[in-house]
Amino acid sequence: MSELLAEVAAWFAAEGRWSLTDSGGVPFRTAQHLYVSVTATVLAVLIAIPPALVLAHRRTAEAFASAVVNIGRAIPSFGLIVIFWLIAARTGWLGTDFWPLVGALVALALPPIFTNTYTAVREVDAPTVEAARGMGYDETRILTEIELPLATPVMLAGVRLAFVQVIATTAIGAIVTNGGGLGRYIVDGFAQGVGGRATVIGGALLLGALTLLAEAGFGGLQRLLTPTGVRRDTPVQDVTVGAAG
Amino acid sequence: MSGAAVVVAGLGQPAWSSVPGGVVAQAQRPLFEWDWVVRNGGRIWDATLEHLYLTGMAVGIGLAASLLLAVVALRYRRLYAPIIAVGGLLYTLPSLALFALLLPLVGISVTNAVIALTTYTILILVRNIVTGIDGVPAEVVEAAQGMGYQRRRLFLEIELPLALPVIIAGLRIASVTVIGLVTVTALLGLGGLGSFILTGFRVLPPFPTQIVVGTVLSVALAVLVDLLLLALEKALTPWSRRKATV
Amino acid sequence: MPETVSQTMIELDQVTKVFAGTTDPAVDALSLAVPRGELVVLVGPSGCGKTTTLKMINRIVEPTSGTITIDGQDQRTRPGYALRRDIGYVIQQIGLFPHKTIERNIATVPRLLGWDTHAITARVDELLALMDLDPAMRSRYPAELSGGQRQRVGVARALAADPPVMLMDEPYGAVDPLVRARLQDQLLELQADLAKTIVFVTHDIDEAIKLGDRIAILNVGGLLEQYDTPAEILRAPANDFVASFLGGERSLKRLSLIAARDAELVRGPVVPADASVDEAKRVGAAEGVDWVGVLDGARLRGWMWLNELDPAKAVGDSPTRDFRVWIQADTSLRGAVDAIVNTRNQVAVVYDGDHYQGMLFIESVSREILG
Numbered sequence: 083m084s085e086l087l088a089e090v091a092a093w094f095a096a097e098g099r100w101s102l103t104d105s106g107g108v109p110f111r112t113a114q115h116l117y118v119s120v121t122a123t124v125l126a127v128l129i130a131i132p133p134a135l136v137l138a139h140r141r142t143a144e145a146f147a148s149a150v151v152n153i154g155r156a157i158p159s160f161g162l163i164v165i166f167w168l169i170a171a172r173t174g175w176l177g178t179d180f181w182p183l184v185g186a187l188v189a190l191a192l193p194p195i196f197t198n199t200y201t202a203v204r205e206v207d208a209p210t211v212e213a214a215r216g217m218g219y220d221e222t223r224i225l226t227e228i229e230l231p232l233a234t235p236v237m238l239a240g241v242r243l244a245f246v247q248v249i250a251t252t253a254i255g256a257i258v259t260n261g262g263g264l265g266r267y268i269v270d271g272f273a274q275g276v277g278g279r280a281t282v283i284g285g286a287l288l289l290g291a292l293t294l295l296a297e298a299g300f301g302g303l304q305r306l307l308t309p310t311g312v313r314r315d316t317p318v319q320d321v322t323v324g325a326a327g
Numbered sequence: 328m329s330g331a332a333v334v335v336a337g338l339g340q341p342a343w344s345s346v347p348g349g350v351v352a353q354a355q356r357p358l359f360e361w362d363w364v365v366r367n368g369g370r371i372w373d374a375t376l377e378h379l380y381l382t383g384m385a386v387g388i389g390l391a392a393s394l395l396l397a398v399v400a401l402r403y404r405r406l407y408a409p410i411i412a413v414g415g416l417l418y419t420l421p422s423l424a425l426f427a428l429l430l431p432l433v434g435i436s437v438t439n440a441v442i443a444l445t446t447y448t449i450l451i452l453v454r455n456i457v458t459g460i461d462g463v464p465a466e467v468v469e470a471a472q473g474m475g476y477q478r479r480r481l482f483l484e485i486e487l488p489l490a491l492p493v494i495i496a497g498l499r500i501a502s503v504t505v506i507g508l509v510t511v512t513a514l515l516g517l518g519g520l521g522s523f524i525l526t527g528f529r530v531l532p533p534f535p536t537q538i539v540v541g542t543v544l545s546v547a548l549a550v551l552v553d554l555l556l557l558a559l560e561k562a563l564t565p566w567s568r569r570k571a572t573v
Numbered sequence: 574m575p576e577t578v579s580q581t582m583i584e585l586d587q588v589t590k591v592f593a594g595t596t597d598p599a600v601d602a603l604s605l606a607v608p609r610g611e612l613v614v615l616v617g618p619s620g621c622g623k624t625t626t627l628k629m630i631n632r633i634v635e636p637t638s639g640t641i642t643i644d645g646q647d648q649r650t651r652p653g654y655a656l657r658r659d660i661g662y663v664i665q666q667i668g669l670f671p672h673k674t675i676e677r678n679i680a681t682v683p684r685l686l687g688w689d690t691h692a693i694t695a696r697v698d699e700l701l702a703l704m705d706l707d708p709a710m711r712s713r714y715p716a717e718l719s720g721g722q723r724q725r726v727g728v729a730r731a732l733a734a735d736p737p738v739m740l741m742d743e744p745y746g747a748v749d750p751l752v753r754a755r756l757q758d759q760l761l762e763l764q765a766d767l768a769k770t771i772v773f774v775t776h777d778i779d780e781a782i783k784l785g786d787r788i789a790i791l792n793v794g795g796l797l798e799q800y801d802t803p804a805e806i807l808r809a810p811a812n813d814f815v816a817s818f819l820g821g822e823r824s825l826k827r828l829s830l831i832a833a834r835d836a837e838l839v840r841g842p843v844v845p846a847d848a849s850v851d852e853a854k855r856v857g858a859a860e861g862v863d864w865v866g867v868l869d870g871a872r873l874r875g876w877m878w879l880n881e882l883d884p885a886k887a888v889g890d891s892p893t894r895d896f897r898v899w900i901q902a903d904t905s906l907r908g909a910v911d912a913i914v915n916t917r918n919q920v921a922v923v924y925d926g927d928h929y930q931g932m933l934f935i936e937s938v939s940r941e942i943l944g
Contacts, residue, residue, distance in 0.1 A: 086431050155503045156549035158510040160521055161542030164528045168535055172355060250421030254511060258528060268427050272514065279430065286427035290420050297419050470668025472633055473740075474682050474730075475658035488672045566672045566714040 089280035090287075108288060115263020115292065118180070119249045122187035126248075127241060129188065130195040138203035139225045147200040154193025159251045162186045167258040183255040183262070190251055191244040198240020202233035231309045238307060242300040249293050264289040360536045375544060377518040381509045382552070384441045386502050389448030396449070397456035398482075407457060414450030422447070422511050440512040447508060448501040455497025459490030492567065495560040499553050506549040510541065520545045582738065582770040583607040583630060588639035590625050590795070599625045600795030602639070607787075610768040614785035616775055617818070622795030623774045627740050630772060631660045643738060658682055661731030661739035661769070665746040667723050669715040675726055676711035682734040700729040703763070721752040728760075732767075741773045745780070757783055778819060782807070782826055790815050804830045824942045825907055833909050833923050834902035836941055838931030841920070843868050846889025850882045867893050871928045896922045902930050910938055 098104040137143045163186040169175075170182035206229050214228045256262025256269040267285025271278035364371065400407040417425075425443040433439045463486050471485050487494075513521030520541045527537030561568065584607070590600040600622035607613045615623040628634040630641060632653040641648050648656055669678050676697050677684075683693045701708050704725040715723055724744065731739055745753040761784065764771065775781055781788045782803045789800045792814055799811040807827035810816040819826070843866035844853045853865045857879045867874045867888055875893030883891055897916040900909050902925040909921050913935055923930040 083431065152503070152553070155500065156507065156546050156553070158507040158521070158524075158542060158545045160510040160513075161524050161538065161545060164524050164538050165542060167528070168533055168538060171533065246419055250419075250423070253421050253423045257514070257525075265421075265423060268423050269514075271427075282427045282430060286424040289424040290428070293419050293421055293424075294416065464666070464668070464671075466664055466666030466668035467670060468668075469633070469664060470662065470727075471670070471681075472654075473631060473657055473660075473662030473664070473668075475654040475656075475685055477654045485670060489670075564672065566716065 086279065086283070090283050093280040093284040111263050111266060112288070112292060113263075114261060115249070115252055115265070118184060118187070118255065118261050118263060119245065119252045119296075122184045122248050122252075123191055123241070123245045125184070126188045126191035126195055126244060130192045131199050131237070134196045134199035135203060135225060135230065138200045139221070139229060141204070143200075144204075147197055151193045151197040154190065157190070159186070159190050160254055160257070162189060163251070163255055163258055178258075179260045183252070183259050187248045187251055187255070191248050194244045194247070195240045198243070199233065199237045202236030202240070203229045205236065206232045235304070235308050238304045242297070242304060245300055246293060246297050249296050250289075253289050264292060356532055356534055356536070358535045359539060363536045364540060371523075371540065371544070374518055374520050374522060374541075375548065378506070378509050378520045378545070378548060381437070381440055381444065381512060381517070381519055382502060382505050382548075384437075385444035385505050385509075386448055386498065388441065389445045389452055389501060390498065392445070393449055393452030393456060396453050397460070400453065400457055401460060410453060411450065414453055417446040418450040420446075422508050423514070426512070426515060435515045435517075437517060440509075440515055440517050444505050444508055444512070447504055451497050451501045451504070452494075455493050455500075456490065459493030459497075460486050462493060463489045488564075491564055492560060495556055495563075499556045502552045502556065503549045506545060506552060510545050520548070580609045581606045582609040582611075582644060583772065584642045585626070585630075586640045586642070588626070588629060588636050588641060590622070590629060590634060591637045597794060598622075598637070600629070600636075603791075603795055603797055605789055605797065605800060607770055607772060609770055611786040612764055612769075612771040612773060612784055613787045613789060614773045614775060614781040615789050615791060616778055616781040617791035617798075618793060619776065620793045621791040623776075623791050624742055626791070626795065627742050627772055627774050630738075631657045631662060631740055633657075658685055658734065659736050659738070661734075661736040663727050663731045663739070663741040663744045665743040667727040667744075669723055669726060669730070671715050674712050674714060675706075675718070678715065678726060679730045679733050681730055682736075686734055688734075696733060700732060703732070704729045705759070720748050721756065724748055724752075724756055725759075728763075737770060739769045739771045741771060743775055744773075746775070746777075753780075760784065779826070782830065790818060825910075828910060828938070828942065829905045829907035831906045831941060832902065833900055833904050833906060833921070833933055834925065834930065836906055836909075836933060837937040838923055838933055839937070841866060841932035843873065843929075844888055846874065846887065848888045850884045850886075850888060853882060853888050854879055866896070866922075866932075868929065873922055873929045896920075898922060899924060900933070901925065906933075906938055906941060909933055910935070913938075 093099070098107055100109065101107040102109050104110060134147070137147065163183060166182040166186040166189075167178060170178050170185075176182070210232070211224060211228060214224050219228070252261075252263055253265025253268065254262070256265030260266075262269070264285055267281050268289065271281030271283075271285060274281065396410050400410050422443060425446065426439060429439045429442055433442065467485065467489070468481065471481050476485065509519045510521030510524060512519055513525045516522075523537040523541030525541075527534040527539075527541065583605075585603055585605045588600060588603045589598050591598045599620075603622075603626060605613075605626075615626055617623050625634055629636045630643070630648070632648060643656075643660075670681070673681075679697050679700055680693045683696060688696070697711060698708065701711065706722065706725055706729070710718070710722070710726075715726070718726065727744070731741075745756050748756065757780065773781075773784060785803055787801060788803050788806055790798045790806065792798050798818075799806055799815045804827060806815065807819060807823050807830070810819055810823075816823075842856050842860040842862050842864065844856050845868050848856075857863060857865050863879050864876050865879060865888070866876045869889075873896065874889075875895050877888075877891055877893050881891070882888065898909075898912045898921040900912055900921050900923055902923055904912075904923075909923075913919070913921050913933075919935050921933045923933050
């Protein structure tokens with residue numbers, strides 16, 4: 083075990099590991115990883131949120147909204163990545179390195195973002211919306227000024243979930259493309275057999291750290307974007323002072 | 328992306344490598360070859376069973392562990408937050424990283440896969456068990472206590488059955504998630520439907536039929552298990568089917 | 574009201590409850606004796622500790638200090654769960670087990686006590702009949718029942734093992750007024766047969782007056798302000814708090830507790846059907862009225878004006894007019910007043926079954942109010 087630790091330590095200390103220019107270095111791989119993940123998440127947000135908002139505001143497509151997240155969960159991310167790669171490889175569109183992976187990641191990120199947004203808007207207190215309508219807000223205004231801000235916390239929770247999932251899945255992308263960021267270390271290490279074990283462990287540690295940091299970092303972003311009035315970061319205290327009567 | 332060489336993916340020896348012009352230049356197999364499916368029915372069946380076995384092990388062990396953790400969390404409320412935090416941490420860790428980090432401990436083995444897969448069920452299951460039990464109406468618990476139920480019997484006869492719908496909902500999410508993740512265990516050479524996806528991708532030229540079969544069967548398996556669990560829930564909770572007629 | 578000096582069934586002695594994290598007691602040194610076979614109502618505003626008191630009796634809440642004895646035995650000598658199997662418990666939200674059929678719900682305590690299946694089935698039949706519930710209901714689930722039916726199943730479940738003591742915590746708080754009145758009447762009928770010792774919690778003073786053999790009025794912090802029969806509390810509230818809690822119309826509320834037969838009934842200006850006109854006039858004059866009632870044995874046939882009598886015939890040979898107001902002897906005075914003021918008469922005829930008991934004049938009701 084200590085031998086392995088030494089190997090891993092040596093791997094981290096290897097020449098060029100932290101070089102900003104080396105394409106095999108940690109900074110480059112991390113940046114690549116985030117580049118793929120952020121692109122996919124942003125695209126998924128742009129694609130999923132507008133229809134979710136409109137459908138939820140109109141109170142339609144309820145069954146679709148609840149089914150979509152289940153379907154999304156059932157699709158194996160590995161299979162989807164390979165299928166996107168296959169399509170790209172056969173058609174020659176957009177190359178095989180970047181876009182097929184991003185496409186698969188977008189497809190995986192859509193369901194949680196869509197469903198959370200939809201639910202978030204649906205859960206906005208009905209009397210609040212009715213009050214707004216009663217005071218003469220038109221539907222667009224209700225959506226943008228009432229429902230959207232109130233739905234923000236739950237909506238962002240969905241984006242956060244999707245983002246973290248995308249970061250994890252980007253690593254799997256290393257199996258099929260030259261992208262895949264930190265996943266590259268793990269996949270390459272595996273390919274080297276026993277000799278690659280330090281690479282595998284090192285990559286896994288970096289990947290784990292990136293995911294947890296992303297999760298925590300997004301939490302901060304979430305707080306920033308949440309309107310003051312609907313913040314829930316002070317937990318509601320239980321006020322059980324015994325039986326009433 | 329940089330002009331770095333196409334790096335071979337997966338375990339063991341690559342079937343193709345740094346082909347000039349990439350795979351596009353190669354002769355192509357048809358998108359779907361039904362006769363391959365027919366010829367390999369046995370292999371497909373075995374892989375499906377392997378897939379189910381890994382899923383069953385992970386969800387089964389996950390359920391047992393989660394019940395234990397949930398009971399602890401219900402008894403000592405202060406432990407709920409830390410248990411959920413650790414569960415969340417494990418849930419957040421990418422499966423690829425987790426498989427890799429377990430290597431020094433258990434090597435490439437079924438144990439490795441089962442441990443990793445199990446960790447993904449803990450968060451979902453513990454949370455659903457605890458929420459399910461918290462969701463049992465307070466007056467039902469009070470009535471039971473008022474009639475002389477003791478702690479253990481109250482849990483087994485009243486709380487657990489009433490929490491079943493929420494617990495099974497968690498079980499459904501956990502199972503479907505794990506079935507998807509099992510495809511990745513192909514990287515460890517542990518079989519399952521993911522092995523078709525991996526081989527289909529790694530051979531030259533790529534073999535679309537295998538990729539499609541692996542992916543579609545994995546989805547089908549997830550849907551099937553989900554429906555079976557739903558049916559189980561309906562069978563176990565006859566009281567929630569009939570509604571007020573008055 | 575009959576003052577039954579019966580043996581005490583439940584006795585609270587200096588019982589205090591201070592909840593963790595609070596300094597003011599929820600119940601403060603409460604002493605209370607509940608006589609065997611009586612229905613005692615704990616009533617008071619929210620925060621008066623009535624529910625806490627109830628829950629201390631079956632140890633769902635443990636007292637901070639003081640003792641509670643049930644049938645002469647300190648309730649702490651037995652484990653809480655065993656104690657509770659001998660005490661019926663009904664709460665406002667009922668708390669039926671949604672995942673068990675009505676039969677299984679009712680059978681809860683007998684099963685905990687380990688009765689054999691035949692005894693349980695027989696007992697369930699008996700209770701369904703007792704609570705006026707359709708036997709076909711036994712295989713249904715609680716979600717399939719109406720609110721009133723669920724409440725009756727709740728009472729049946731509490732009665733299942735025939736406990737000598739019942740605790741009821743605002744059992745009718747969540748049903749509509751019509752159903753509530755019916756359930757209250759049913760409880761009174763049941764209680765007349767079963768004579769359980771019942772402690773009943775409510776915040777509704779009218780419910781307390783209607784149901785209670787005795788009422789304990791509690792003030793915030795679990796202070797006992799008055800403990801007496803409803804009639805006595807209404808007649809002489811111990812202090813301003815009790816008076817204001819009783820609310821307005823105290824006198825009318827008290828009338829609802831007095832049966833017509835216990836009020837001042839008069840024989841009234843009545844004569845037998847075979848009496849002579851002279852006799853009728855004499856009776857009328859003696860009573861100071863210008864009419865007489867005509868009796869057929871124990872039945873009152875009707876009345877007639879004295880000046881319309883035909884001197885040639887017996888009284889009974891002339892046509893009579895009908896009395897407008899007939900009440901039974903167990904009707905409350907409040908009901909009698911209500912009946913009288915709805916006609917232009919000043920009098921109600923009081924019957925006990927078929928037997929004429931006398932007449933109730935509005936003046937005697939007034940005298941009753943002035944007490």
